[in-house]
Amino acid sequence: MQWRQRTYCGTLSKSDADSSVLLMGWVDAIRDHGNVLFIHMRDTSGIIQVVFDPEISKSAHELSKLLKEEFVIQVKGKVRIREKGTENPYIRTGDIEVIAQELQILARSKVLPFQISEKAMVFGEEIKSSPKNIDEELRLKYRYLDLRRPSVQELLRKRYEIIKQIRDCLHQKGFVEIETPYLTKSTPEGARDYLVPSRVHKGKFYALPQSPQLFKQICMIGGVDKYFQIARCFRDEDLRPNRQPEFTQLDLEASFIDEEFIYETIEEIIVKIFKIGEIELKRPFLRMTYEDAMNRYGTDRPDLRFGMEMIDVTDVVKNTGYSIFRSIIEKGGVVKGFCIRGEAQRLSKNLLQNEYAMKIAPSFGAKGMTWMKLLNGRLQSNIVQFFSEAEQDGLKKRFDARDGDVLIMVADQSKELVNEVLGRLRLDFAKRLDLIPEDLYVPVWITDFPLFELKDGEISPKHHPFTMPEKEEFDPKNKDELLSLKARAYDIVVNGEELGGGSIRIHKLEIQKRIFEAIGIDPETAEQKFGFFLRALEYGAPPHGGIALGIDRTVAMILKTESIRDVIAFPKNRKAVCLLTGAPTEVEKEQLEELGIRIEKGAESETSDQSPKKQQITADQVRHIARLARLEIEEEELSVLSKDLGDILSYVEQLNELNVDDIPPSTGVLEIKNVWRDDQISEDPSVMDDIIEQSPEKEDRFFKVPKVIQ
């Protein structure tokens, strides 16, 4: 190949006029004028128009007639300025073109499963295709074709730029990039492990890391001081949108530091990388305690782009004649709400009562929802008559309500439930009323998380068990005390999305042991699972802390893509399948034998594509569903209901996953082709002109119509 002489299509400009070039790339689009043939030629840098004119080279023109989209070609030619009026504003090189003197076809392409070209060849022509119009599963199956699109390559290039910026920034700060093992031992991050069997050690397994947590801590104990890694993590979680079984984190850790070091480092990085997406962020970022976030926004991932903060009005209505509120308050419950400014017109009584109060709020777990509108100085609703003048005034004042505002209130014995429901209602109303400014980015640090939470009635770490409690003295057997402990943990949240989280770690063996005891890990299990790490803590561990930032999510936010899959070169689909390679697949019997693994009869069908795996429903999920259905259930019923619900969901899943690959479609649209209608539409040529003029895609006297619907 003459790669030394190669010029990249997208780099040419007017100043190259008259120079000779050698181009290598793909045929993006073709326009045959009969006498002259034009193509858009594309390489990684962009697109240039190439003209095949028999007057310049007969042989190149002859050969060019064989070209089809996505053929790989090499063209030798001369750059010239386009004639006035024929410039193409859709491509960067639109004011020039290359006159071909020689053409070589380097590789042919089959007919494409979908169109790749994204650029129209002529001004005014419809822009060819966009990834959004093509089925994502098809794009992932033919990912190599999808990757050829300039828009997809641009995302990957920007992702690279972001990661490079992170590396440069941390390099300057004295961090060292260190790779930690993929074949390792389980590190708990709350998900299941992907296991890798060992052939050499039959019956034994490695775990793919859920995060490099313990290795980075060991780096600190090893005196590394400042570590980072663009790390791949693997978590076998239940499928959720915008999650991938393997994902990339910026993982970092530093010694002899406190929270402020982490805030400073991460803020600097985030400001720099958001700039790549032309998003300016101001420092210092906001900070909010977990408790504050829950009380004011009902979530530890508050979206601060808009107001509608939650306010407690329990004291205002504690003696009200509205018995629902009064009885809840008498039982120790709370009444809270928020004010939607000036939306009384758009929020009709019907919508508030029949949709929100009757359906949406209950679907979030509330027993009901109360609404009031402030119109002409008076509160109005279906129950306002039960509130005294003083109470109504009190509500107006507390919510700072003005004419045209709508008040939304929820009451329940459980403050947590009220917070959660109002938090979800807040988002729901804001989305419906389009109150969220799209171009605003509001980062906030959430701090002072609880150290523990109850999971299925058991004490379990809210973050992971290596997080330092805010006070070192605690009794691992005292459940109430444990649940009241705060963690030295922090999350970075932007626009309601958690981009990352971390903590200051436990560096004293004795505290680590008590944490294990608190979460029910007995000394033998601790030894067996984390003995290597406990050993390390015995030899002088420095105080240290760190954080991990989800790269895929952060890049998707900066580049404003709909899904994280758009910024991952080879993502898995929503069912954790790699459509390009077909993974996961069954393996050869011999391979299993070598590993000493036997798949039990029946077990393989549980995980294979034909029959989906059994759905697991936890006791907590059953309790939640019962709450939604307003059912009281006994503890003994939990396991039966878990199983029943699991069976139902598995069955539903099975319906979703019916394999229809071999079933021929009964209807479908054939590939769009230029066809000339046989029948004469009109004798009048101007009618034909009109039709051609108005058709979205046309060429000479042809316009595009679907050939046939079969």
Ligand code: ASP
């Ligand atoms: N290992 C944690 C995670 O992956 C992050 C950290 O604590 O640094 O979420």
